[in-house]
């Protein structure tokens with residue numbers, strides 16, 4: 001058996017991927033795929049939990065997300081890319097876990113609580129949406145993952161997963177499920193280009209990995225800086241200044257960014273120069289991904305082939321875990 005650390009992460013195919021995914025998770029996945037056993041799940045079932053009436057939105061975005069993965073440097077010969085809805089063990093494990101999690105517990109999950117308000121669900125909250133952390137626990141544990149590279153919005157999901165692992169294992173004659181740890185990147189919560197909420201597909205405040213030059217230019221131009229930094233000679237605020245948040249997240253030269261921050265804070269550095277520096281850096285980061293992606297998205301057959309091959313491999317792994325759980329629960333394996 002390989003001693004490599006097993007990683008599971010995923011994305012909801014609710015739209016093409018953006019810089020938040022890149023900073024919060026994708027970058028780490030690319031770095032880790034050489035040394036770890038990595039699975040990346042296209043979470044179409046989870047995507048449907050808040051898009052129940054618009055399933056085409058989810059199915060249409062599956063190839064989009066796949067093209068983004070490849071463009072960002074996920075290598076299918078090193079990483080197993082698979083589709084949630086083609087892995088029945090995930091849904092079955094969810095059914096078992098639902099019996100050991102209380103409604104009170106899912107209602108207390110701070111990310112879900114926040115999303116319910118943000119999406120204005122009230123009494124029309126889909127049951128599946130409330131339960132998605134349980135299904136996510138099934139995803140992580142089915143692969144026996146011990147590390148999950150995610151943004152900080154996912155911390156409550158990891159906590160809940162570990163509670164389920166503990167409870168489930170205690171019901172089995174010997175432990176089957178693994179505990180897991182979140183692996184947070186340095187930018188574990190990238191704000192949107194509007195500077196307000198987390199950059200998120202559902203909020204329309206994104207800069208996509210496929211953004212064209214003009215869109216990048218306009219996005220940087222529209223960013224708020226420090227509202228009190230009126231004259232170039234005024235001392236400026238760096239904290240909460242979205243241009244510096246992005247420079248921190250994406251500029252390859254950390255020393256230069258540190259110098260710019262010091263200069264801005266003591267006064268004498270204009271917003272224009274900071275924005276120009278950011279724009280150049282984002283144009284250089286995004287252009288090669290955009291170009292690779294444009295080629296990949298032409299070949300949907302190739303993309304779906306990768307997904308099929310990965311899902312076949314993932315099917316074996318997840319069915320194994322399901323069988324161990326069923327056996328542990330004393331159920332006959334027919």
Ligand code: ATP
Nearest residue numbers: 011012014020024150151188189190199200201202
């Ligand atoms: P949706 O709006 O449909 O929920 P999303 O943009 O939030 O989409 P997800 O598919 O939910 O994207 O998230 C996939 C992964 O990317 C998760 O690990 C999440 O933590 C990470 N991620 C998403 N947005 C950000 C962000 N702005 N900063 C850091 N990490 C992020």
Ligand code: MG
Nearest residue numbers: 012153200201
């Ligand atoms: Mg999300």
